[in-house]
Amino acid sequence: MVQYASLNEGLHKKLAVLYHIFYEDTIRNIKEELKGIESLHPFLFFNICSDTPGQVEIKEKLSILFPGSLITISSNKGKDIGGKLLLIKAFMLHETQADWIVFLHDKKSYQALNAKEWRTELFKIINETNVKSIQAIIVRHPDCGIVAMRNYVRQEVIEGSEFVGNNGRLLGQLKQQYGLNAERNEYVAGTMFWAKASCFKRFFDKYDPLAIRQSLESGNVIDNFSGTLTHSWERMFSWIVTSEGFKIKMV
Amino acid sequence: MLRPVFFFVTIPYSAISDISSISHIGPANVGINILLDKDEIEWDVLLNFTIIYNSRFIFSISDVIITEKTIDDILPGLYTLFSLSSGYFKNEKSIPVFGNSLESFTFCKNKVVDYFQQQGEAEIKLVLFQTFQSAIRQNIFLCDITELELIGTNKWDRVIDMNIHYIITQPITNETEKDKIERLAGNVTGFSSFGKFLEFNSIVVQNNWLKKQNDLWEMRANLYLSFISLSKEIGETEYRDLKKWYEREYERLPLWYKRVGHIVNVISGKRRFKSLFDDSVKRYHD
Numbered sequence: 001m002v003q004y005a006s007l008n009e010g011l012h013k014k015l016a017v018l019y020h021i022f023y024e025d026t027i028r029n030i031k032e033e034l035k036g037i038e039s040l041h042p043f044l045f046f047n048i049c050s051d052t053p054g055q056v057e058i059k060e061k062l063s064i065l066f067p068g069s070l071i072t073i074s075s076n077k078g079k080d081i082g083g084k085l086l087l088i089k090a091f092m093l094h095e096t097q098a099d100w101i102v103f104l105h106d107k108k109s110y111q112a113l114n115a116k117e118w119r120t121e122l123f124k125i126i127n128e129t130n131v132k133s134i135q136a137i138i139v140r141h142p143d144c145g146i147v148a149m150r151n152y153v154r155q156e157v158i159e160g161s162e163f164v165g166n167n168g169r170l171l172g173q174l175k176q177q178y179g180l181n182a183e184r185n186e187y188v189a190g191t192m193f194w195a196k197a198s199c200f201k202r203f204f205d206k207y208d209p210l211a212i213r214q215s216l217e218s219g220n221v222i223d224n225f226s227g228t229l230t231h232s233w234e235r236m237f238s239w240i241v242t243s244e245g246f247k248i249k250m251v
Numbered sequence: 252m253l254r255p256v257f258f259f260v261t262i263p264y265s266a267i268s269d270i271s272s273i274s275h276i277g278p279a280n281v282g283i284n285i286l287l288d289k290d291e292i293e294w295d296v297l298l299n300f301t302i303i304y305n306s307r308f309i310f311s312i313s314d315v316i317i318t319e320k321t322i323d324d325i326l327p328g329l330y331t332l333f334s335l336s337s338g339y340f341k342n343e344k345s346i347p348v349f350g351n352s353l354e355s356f357t358f359c360k361n362k363v364v365d366y367f368q369q370q371g372e373a374e375i376k377l378v379l380f381q382t383f384q385s386a387i388r389q390n391i392f393l394c395d396i397t398e399l400e401l402i403g404t405n406k407w408d409r410v411i412d413m414n415i416h417y418i419i420t421q422p423i424t425n426e427t428e429k430d431k432i433e434r435l436a437g438n439v440t441g442f443s444s445f446g447k448f449l450e451f452n453s454i455v456v457q458n459n460w461l462k463k464q465n466d467l468w469e470m471r472a473n474l475y476l477s478f479i480s481l482s483k484e485i486g487e488t489e490y491r492d493l494k495k496w497y498e499r500e501y502e503r504l505p506l507w508y509k510r511v512g513h514i515v516n517v518i519s520g521k522r523r524f525k526s527l528f529d530d531s532v533k534r535y536h537d
Contacts, residue, residue: 024471047334053470056337068302072334075371082371089331093294210327214369220477222485 015042016091016098016197020083020105022049022076027058031065036128043096044069047083051076070094078216078230080105080191081237085209085216092204100138101197102126103237107190122192125149130251134194137249145246146238148193153248156185156235167227167235174232178207180243187238188248199241257338258436259284259309259419266422267300268293281436282307282338284419286349287329290316294328301335309338309417313382314350317359326366333367333375343390343416345376349383383421390416396428399435 017037021027034044044066048055050073059071074086084103091101104126107119124130125148134147156171157164163171163185175181216230242248258281265288283306285297301308310332316325333339333346346363350356360377367375378388385394392415399420423429501509516522526534 051470051474053467053474059337070298070302070335072331073337074334077371086331086334089327090298090335093328093331094298095295208327210330210370218371220481222481 014097014099015040015102016045016096016100017042017102017104018045018047018084018087018091020047020049020080020087021058022052022080022083023106023108024053024058026106027061027065030062033123034126036126036131037102040131042102043098045087045090046071047087048073049076049083050074075218076220077218078213078233079221080107081230081233082213082216084191084237085213085233088200088204088209092201092209098197101195101200102193103195104192107192118190121149122152122190125192125194125251133251137251138194141247141249143245143247144249145196145199145241145244146188146193146248148188148248148250150250152189152192153186153250154189156187158185165227167232170227170229170232171235174229174236175239178203178236180236180239182239182242183245184242185235185239186242186248187235189234191234191237193238195237195241196246199244199246202244203240256415257282257307257417259338259417260432261286261311261419261422263288263422264292264297265289268296281432282309284308284347285310285332286313287311287316287325288313290318290321292316292325292328294331297332298335307338308336309346310336311347311349311419312377314348314352314355314359317348317350317363318355319358322359322362326363329363330367330370330372333372338417343376344372344374345378345389345391345417347388347391347393347419348377348379349381350379351381353379387413387415390414392418394418395421396431396435400431 015037017034019030021030046059046062046066046069048058048062048071052058055073059073062069062071070087070090072086072090074083076082078085083105091098102125104123107122125134137144137147156167162168212233216233217228221228221230238248260281261284263286267285268289283304285300285308287310310329312329339346348356348360356377356379360379363377364375376389378391380386380388380391380393383393383395385398387393392413399418420432423432513522513527517524517527520536522535523533525532
């Protein structure tokens with residue numbers, strides 16, 4: 001427990017933002033991007049990928065832009081999912097008192113045709129208008145565990161009892177290994193959403209996020225050709241919440 | 252090549268966990284070396300400390316905490332602390348270990364290095380020092396304040412020649428020592444400073460800057476090349492999938508069916524009538 005409470009004043013917030021950075025130009029607009037949630041005084045966690053040029057300078061700039069935030073630099077393992085797992089570990093060790101977590105990353109996916117649209121749409125999750133709607137959803141629906149952008153809630157296809165698709169085999173194994181039994185196999189593609197922090201705390205109290213991170217692929221992995229643990233964990237992030245009976249609500 | 256030297260003052264974790272006992276953190280121009288000297292670490296306290304003091308920090312490990320019994324439990328915390336420290340990313344990734352048993356050090360070193368490698372950190376090194384005995388090991392100069400004073404203002408270039416990247420001093424116990432450290436760190440910053448390259452030799456400054464820019468552009472180029480290669484791979488796969496779909500859905504149909512289809516296209520105004528009999532005319536209406 002923290003012994004010097006006076007030093008902690010103002011550090012514990014109700015909302016925590018876990019933001020993974022891969023592109024060096026993200027620093028130019030990040031203050032503007034996060035403006036929509038500024039009034040909620042979130043506790044900010046950033047992870048910068050060590051493959052990002054000028055990562056130490058980015059860290060220094062972030063600490064000036066967002067004093068009081070926790071900023072890590074880590075290897076390119078598991079792409080944004082690996083970065084978010086490290087931030088979850090920091091969140092757990094820090095014992096951050098947050099009720100909700102917002103997961104973000106600077107998605108650009110240069111290999112994809114519709115990357116710009118993806119990013120713009122996903123980031124709407126923290127624009128001022130949507131933040132107000134999300135707060136209303138949270139108050140009105142106690143069974144809400146995740147809030148995401150409407151077009152990015154997908155259903156993992158299942159045939160019989162087996163998942164179909166490139167990540168199918170891995171998903172089946174992971175769900176069994178981690179005891180997740182979501183009623184529906186909905187997940188948020190792009191892993192940018194609001195989630196109930198208590199579900200993550202319970203799950204990662206049991207399973208060390210860094211042990212999971214170890215198992216993920218290194219480098220810029222994609223699941224277009226075959227399944228990856230990294231993309232499977234993208235689905236698992238949603239199922240950690242929905243397995244507890246909470247619903248995904250859309251804005 | 253000459254590199255900046257980073258200056259760190261040691262603060263034991265045992266002092267951090269009782270914040271009132273820290274009377275002297277160190278001057279603003281030096282970083283902090285957090286010495287993990289207790290086997291039970293309250294990570295929330297430690298992480299809050301790094302936020303509050305918002306200073307460049309590294310950490311070192313006492314052999315008290317890396318015993319065979321405790322090592323597995325603290326590895327995730329160590330990796331998290333490592334990722335929070337920009338001191339290690341700015342410089343060589345050598346973590347000092349203070350202890351007396353080489354056998355215990357080797358066991359724990361292997362454990363730490365393995366764990367960090369599994370997290371994707373390949374270049375990590377652990378360097379053993381006898382508990383607070385001054386020494387130079389690899390690129391770390393561990394010393395007390397008196398020794399630093401003995402080096403004198405004019406001899407800092409020798410320190411830099413010895414390829415030292417960190418200078419780590421013992422904890423500060425009073426204001427006099429803090430003033431001394433501030434002055435000594437000032438001497439070092441005459442040659443080197445946080446985030447800035449050596450000032451005493453403008454050519455070195457320029458070369459370092461050019462090298463850094465060169466490295467950055469190389470990183471950027473590699474990053475974008477990897478995306479181009481990925482895009483090509485995805486594009487090729489999508490093309491093959493589409494072609495397969497076309498062959499399955501259209502090419503397998505009987506010829507008479509396809510011909511009727513062309514006539515339907517003409518009737519519906521999509522295709523020009525003449526193009527049914529002559530390949531040299533424009534096929535479709537715009």
